[in-house]
Amino acid sequence: MAVFNLTPSEASAFILTGIPGLEAAHLWISIPFAMFYIIGLLGNFTILFVVGKEQTLHKPMYLLLCILAFTEISTTTSVLPKALCIFWFNLKGITVSGCLTQMFFLYAGLMVHSSILVTMAFDRYVAICNPLRYTTILTNSRIAKIGLASLIRPVLFVLPLPLLLSRLPFCANHIIPHMYCDHMSLVKMSCGDITVSRMYGFVAAFVIVGLDLILIALSYALIIRAVLRISSKEAHQKALNTCTAHLCVMLISYPPFFFSTLTYRFGQDIAPHFHILLANVGFVIPPVLNPIIYGVKTKDLREKVGKYTCRR
Template identity: 55%
Template structure:
């Protein structure tokens, strides 16, 4: 359906109240086909990389350790984050399939934000893992037992569900008597809230509180963990021991930067960058969906010897 027809038929009572339309990247509609090439490439790399990571961790006994269990959780979350949004984005770019049922939109939003919250929680758990490994190495196996890891995973899942469960209900109660065109590639919370024709102060405040609780608190605890790690590392006698300790944290630090930097930049531009073009907002919002799922397997594959060796053997056609 041409965009002008969507815009002309999406306001008032003449439109289907259950049907919404995703614009894609506003201002760059003629370039959607070209933009789909890097999107599809990144999505393919993310799927291949995370599936490979999960397979290697499952089949390699030496990787059955807390750090790699958390990495497996991260891979599952990244797969969920990618598959929740990118297929619909590509259908917009390739087939101009902009329509989305409002219920499907709410489901996509719930899973999208839930997976993001879970990823933040797992990165925090990995920081705790590194803290215990470096600051309390003798107690590592007694602190991070399998049951503790399962509880951490369930806590991350429960927190995401509890925080995101109110969103669909909050949005369902709003009247949408204006345009039903969502100026985004996917059903992001604030992009949908903007379409409501009533006071949305509570929705805005709730979104800000959740974002501050997740990004603010998780990032704060991660920083505290690394401050303590740095103190422990600098207290080591030799430079070789210090480098070895830093080496065990390198992959995790890269994963933190890949996840949090796009989130913080996107949120900052969204809140304060009123002069920034709409397509820049949308592209930046897509970075934190596309970048971590693609980069995490690459970073850990390059930095972790056991994973690197197994993958190289696989590609050379040797048996595991």
């Protein structure tokens, strides 16, 4: 992991409390978190393995699904192992550099996730609106370039978050009332001028993710327009079914993100434990459900997974 250069501070570590108000139930809370983590790893590694082994799945949609699976593995691994150490062994300490690094990988992973969802929406648009040109528009090399761009974008837009925080002095109280290092918790602990860091975090979250949602909405508006021009109801159903998996993934990804971001800034009356539990839904549940959604809704992938899992 990268290490960020920090200004001198009175303490060299932060304390992650886990879930404030529910410390007595940490052991019980850890059980579903551990189960979700293991199931998510198994599901996403299965997708990576099956798509990697099967040449017939080396197509844009499945390559995008692989990038999504890799992103979800990275994002959950940046948070949940440390959270489980807090729940099981009461190991609450984390270095300042480790905290900023965790924050970078968490938000970078969420941004890559959003970028891939945008690309998947474009993939569905091309498949429905320009099916004859699909193989020429979305080639594997072009998908590789999109994947690279999706990795570069977080470096450009997320890296300033820990760099801005690393230049701020932190107060004597280094207790983070959370199970991982998030931007707003660190901002609130700073004794310096947090205006730039606070505004950058807010603007980056809503401008970048908001732009992604606008592009997704535009893709689906064009898809709906194309579908409405089809006279056959059966063709309507078939075209829309190809988008079902992607729509389900978006519905379990974006709402928790926006709720968590808005709650930190405007939801002071919301109980901390409720906010923290819901904040974790955005990166704990999707890695579990996404492989299931795409496995059920995508016939080719379902058959290939069955080929390996049912083999004696």
